[in-house]
Amino acid sequence: MFKIILTFIVLIAFHQETHAQSHLTISDNFGEMTLFPFDILTDSDGHLNFRSLPKDSAAWKPAASPTLNLGYTSASYWFRFTLSKRTTSLQRLFLVVSYPLHDRIEVHRPNQQGAYQEVVTGDNFPFFERPIKVTRFVFDLDLDEVNGQPVYINIRSGSSMRIDMRLSTTERLLERNQLETAAFFLFYGTMSAMILYNLLLYISIRERTYIYYVLYILSHTLFQMGLNGHLLQFVMPDFPNLASAMIPILVGTTSIGVSLFTQSFLESRTFTPRLHRALQLCVLLGCLLIALSAFLPYSRIIPLANILPFYFSIVCFISGMIRYRQGYRPASIYCLAFFAFFMGVILASALTFGFVPNTMITEYGAQMGSTLEVIMLSIALASKINGERKSRYEAQKNALALALEKQHSYEQMERLLYPHQLDMIQKGLPIETTMPAGLDIACVLSFDVMDSSKVKSEGFSEIMEEFLADCRELMMRGYDGNTLTSAGYMIKEMGDGFLCSVGFPLKQLGSSKAECAVELARQIIDRFTRLNEKLDAPSPVYCCIGVAMGQVKTYFSKSGSVKYDMWGRGIILATRYESLRKEILQKLPLEPGNMLILQEDVYYSLPAHVRAQFQVHSLDGLGLQVRDHPEATTLVFLQIPAVTTFLEAS
Template sequence: MKNEVGEYPLGFHMEILELPPSKILSFQEVQKSTEFNESRTISPNFGFTKNVYWVRFELKNNSNQRDWFIHVSYPLLDKIDFYESKDKDWNHVVTGDSYLFRERPLEEKSFIFPIKLLPKKNNTYYFRFESEGTVQFPITVYSHERFLKLKEKENLSLGIYYGILFVLVIYNLILLFMLKDFGYLYYLLYISFYGLSQSVLNGLAFQIFWPNSPHWANISLPFVGGFSLFWGLQFTRSFLNTKKNTPSWDKIILVLMGLMLLLMLSSFVFSYYINIYLLASLVMLFAIVVFLVAVVCWDKGYKPARYFLIAWVALLFGVGIYSLKGFGILPANIVTEYGLQAGSAIEMCLLSLGLAYKIKLVNSDKNKAERRMVAYKAKLQDAKLVSSRLEVELLKNNIHPHFLLNSINSTIIWLDEDPETAKLLLTSLSDELRAILKLSNKKTIPIKEEVEICKRYLEIMSLRKESKFEFLTEGIGLKDVIPPIVLLTLVENGVTHGYQGKNAGSFVLKKKKEKNKTKYILFNDGLPTTKSDSLGTGIKYIKSRLQEAFPNKWEFTSRFVMGGWENTIIVFE
């Protein structure tokens, strides 16, 4: 070791002795063993195995530094025995994730062994590694200065990763409460437990969450990993709408979700060796199934699947290389060690954007449906108006002949008895009918024009009944409008049914303006003494014309009051 170099990977500078579990050797026997072989990789990785591995290497200090750190960067090793030669004796340190966290030489998420080696001196060191999970031991020697820089970079990268995760959790939590979409809930659970599983893989969980629970630390990975994958699959079902888009694959996902739950239960029952092997296998199966489902949904034209697939390619790449590293197919290095975290960070960001895109599509479809509904309602309203108009026309055809025939019958009588009066009656009748025909096809007319029609009608009725009728107004302006023949129908009903045996009558139309409505009150001093079908037909005609002119913004009442009869039309603004 030299002054200008502060980092020494030992992969090619150490010897390895591999022993089956049944062969137990003491440290003294290992020292005398001739079966050590030179390491052929920079980061030895033997995958899932129950074999025991001894490592031997020698360090020679050609620098001026005394303090060095031996770093075993893989944090999931169950038991590590470290032997350091010291004054013709051996210093023995035992640690691993099956021991309390405070028993480590340095309380770090990975395994750090401080050593002191005087300048120009050399020393021999031994490691013994045993684990039920993946057995890999990337070993590096650092100077004090270089070690501090290493921790600084590690903390920065972890801070960025978990900072991104925290922001995504808060962002999607807000969206969950705002939009109340279960897709955000599944995504929240997925990224939360995925982040927790990552903290188990990199050793932070043991350091922060359960430093005094080595048993739980040993089974937490299959449990938390299975739970994370469970919600990842549920999010996949929700995001890709697999139940609708690909029912057969949806059933496969449900089966896989059931296997994840069984893995979680298995973590409390079977050994870590079995559970971690199952987890690695299910992770590979998970990656393949999710990828294929996304491809199928994309092929079927489901637009969000495109963004989903792009997001998951990054994660699936990281999952794949990490699993292959676990099986010992790929070596342990910075790409296989941290590729999973980098891929998951990219995937989480892209999935969040994809989820937002999906919600945008849903809202777009919802808006289109709402626009179609508005158009449908408009067409329905037009159809109702046409229907109402037809009904009005039928009612007019019923009302006008009724008035016309009564007037003609009176004229016939007067032709014999008083030709001069008959002539006046025919003249007034002609003016009346001309005005009715001119205005009846309009939706609304000025009330003053309607009042003139009513006055002509009363002139005719005065001649017919040898009575004196008058029509008065109060507060009626030039801008006040009403559907044609509405007031005339009320006046005709009043004359026909309210003045039996009387030779005079008065009609008074008043306007009252209130906050958000206008009232038109027509009072006559006659009292109905007979009932007729024409009265019901006239009211139906009035209501139809009001609905046509003021859709759902009107009211009509007719009632007996002191001294006569009162009809009220209310028009809302």
């Protein structure tokens, strides 16, 4: 316990001894030093001037540290120091006030006559009025004139009252100025390159995330130029008030740019809706800060401008962390980038409010963090775009595969459905609406090859497939999907035979269903007759068509796969009349040939010149009866032994 008390007493004694030293000694080997010790006097109401300034030591207090951060204050501060010259090689030194945003700085230095000369500058004055035209505030001190005499400095600031003063020789001043200029312009060059690069990318691929990023980098770069005094020095040297007013405005545009960029980059509206609203608030606060900058004085608006970066940095960082935990890979780089920026903002804001001392890292932390952030965000943005391109490529690949599958499906469906059905399905209509469903009267054709099991010819199956394709083509003649008209409708194919209808569900081309049906039957027999020319069978092959008129019903199946089907008396009678061919050949002495058998209702619906071509017999006279049609009394048929005979008859 005794050792602790003794140590405490020694420290107090050392502290008092340090501050008892009221002057600085300049020796031959002097190069540069932080100005300390010095005395400080607070003018709370700002009414003191150099003439009314108390010169007695009781009113002055020794500064506690070489760098001070007194935060935002309306008070005016006076500083005093004394130099003792102990050198013959140095004649001139420079007093440097490092913080470039002080509104007004007065330096009162003694001259050879013993009077005090006043030099006034600050960022409220045009840049060309500065005694030495560099970013920092630099004042010339003649060592012979100031030797042993106190030098007085008065500082007023609407910004943070940050005190960091140093004494420097000409050589060290030039070295530091060159080093700072190179460092700052390396920062500005990096930012400018990123702005140009991302702007060109936006022009190239029209991804709006890039333009938000450009807005953010541009605003933040100009904001840093304002903080470092370069906005006044290089952009608007004749408009100091405007240069100062631009700082809170640029904080607002930075908040808007980074919030819009984050919303777009992280897709916050979709994946983090609550934080999306917080990001939208950043945009609103940025707009509010810009609006208030037009009405409130700089000293009132700048504290608000220092709080806003804290808010949007935290919101952006949390948004990135959540998206990273959701599995969004570019968010990891985004979080690292904003962590670097966040640390820089924390250091800069903490320095502004006086929470940390003024060091190289704290003074330039914002620039260091911003440089790392911009580079990493560009990498993250490239990762996002590459990921999206890969996703789009995969999507296009899948879409192409799906399109090919659909194309194949449609090609297969074209073999099963009519074109108007495909069109209606593509428009989103259910298949059940694509064809008429219900009861109606139709002429039905039942086609069959006579004794097909006895045909001895290689390739008969392939030739039959070709013939059926020709028949489908005949039925599609005159097809109109709007009016649902066609020469015929294929009901069903059955090996070497088929059923088709005329008049329903597709309307016939002419006025008479019977006449159109008989004409279609003749064309089918014509195509089949020509089939014999391709066969190498030892004897001709013949066909038979039964034609009957009756009621049919069309419908879509309601269970299993959807199927359009037709059934009814017309179909039954057509098959019954076609099956009479064997009995006819047994009852009548006829030469073999193709045969067309008509129901008497169909026969009597034909014109007279067509009816004249058919043979008419009494069913009772032949001892025949039509199955399922007991009321039938007449047998009507036409035998066609050769295609020429058929064509001449038609």
